[in-house]
Amino acid sequence: MISKLSEKAVDVLSVHNCIAQEEKELYVYGFFMLFSKAFFLLLTVIYGVLFGVVLESVLFYITFTVLRSYAGGVHASKERTCTICTSLAMLLCVAAIRGCVKLALIAVPLVLLVLSTICILILSPLDSAEKRLMEEEKKEYRKKTYRITTLIVSAAILALICGLTRLFYPCVTSLMLESLLLVAGKAKGVLSERI
Amino acid sequence: MKNIKMAAAKAAKSAAESALKRNANSTTCGALYQPKAPAGLNRFKNKQK
Numbered sequence: 001m002i003s004k005l006s007e008k009a010v011d012v013l014s015v016h017n018c019i020a021q022e023e024k025e026l027y028v029y030g031f032f033m034l035f036s037k038a039f040f041l042l043l044t045v046i047y048g049v050l051f052g053v054v055l056e057s058v059l060f061y062i063t064f065t066v067l068r069s070y071a072g073g074v075h076a077s078k079e080r081t082c083t084i085c086t087s088l089a090m091l092l093c094v095a096a097i098r099g100c101v102k103l104a105l106i107a108v109p110l111v112l113l114v115l116s117t118i119c120i121l122i123l124s125p126l127d128s129a130e131k132r133l134m135e136e137e138k139k140e141y142r143k144k145t146y147r148i149t150t151l152i153v154s155a156a157i158l159a160l161i162c163g164l165t166r167l168f169y170p171c172v173t174s175l176m177l178e179s180l181l182l183v184a185g186k187a188k189g190v191l192s193e194r195i
Numbered sequence: 196m197k198n199i200k201m202a203a204a205k206a207a208k209s210a211a212e213s214a215l216k217r218n219a220n221s222t223t224c225g226a227l228y229q230p231k232a233p234a235g236l237n238r239f240k241n242k243q244k
């Protein structure tokens with residue numbers, strides 16, 4: 001769906017002579033990135049509205065996408081699978097935030113924060129077959145992932161100390177989802193090497 | 196009207212280029228599906244290798 005929309009956008013731009021024929025593929029890729037982020041942001045906001053945690057949902061989505069961009073992780077092989085999995089992951093995360101807010105949980109999210117951070121620090125960055133990284137890039141993105149993770153963890157702890165638990169939960173949820181994607185990506189890589 | 200359409204087309208192109216630049220300088224995209232990166236993506240990298 002997003003691919004077709006991206007192709008349509010590039011076709012429209014081609015009509016206006018904004019994009020050369022040989023650059024079409026590149027711009028379809030660019031629009032895909034743009035539209036997919038916008039689509040999942042909108043979806044997360046809708047979930048946030050439904051669960052009554054809009055601010056938390058937006059914060060979760062921003063921290064997650066920034067972290068995911070540099071840390072990497074598992075990828076679906078087909079666009080349709082991706083749309084379903086990402087939509088489901090966003091729904092579960094927003095529902096988890098809602099659950100934590102309602103039950104005022106502290107201990108469980110704190111344990112998850114520690115475990116997720118360890119996972120991210122050990123496994124990132126994890127590239128994919130579709131976009132391989134060079135050693136130099138891996139070093140650079142590892143540093144960036146460490147910085148972003150430190151920032152999110154610091155924000156989460158600060159929010160907890162200040163009693164702003166509604167900001168604490170989205171930070172923990174984004175770290176948790178990213179760590180799960182990294183573990184899944186690593187497992188997928190190991191399994192495909194064995195086969 | 197034609198000018199407005201051209202301006203909108205240029206703005207859209209610029210937004211796509213920003214997305215390309217962000218993607219070229221990161222490990223992956225935000226979603227769970229990563230399409231095959233086109234060869235032309237390298238020219239959007241900050242450091243040309």
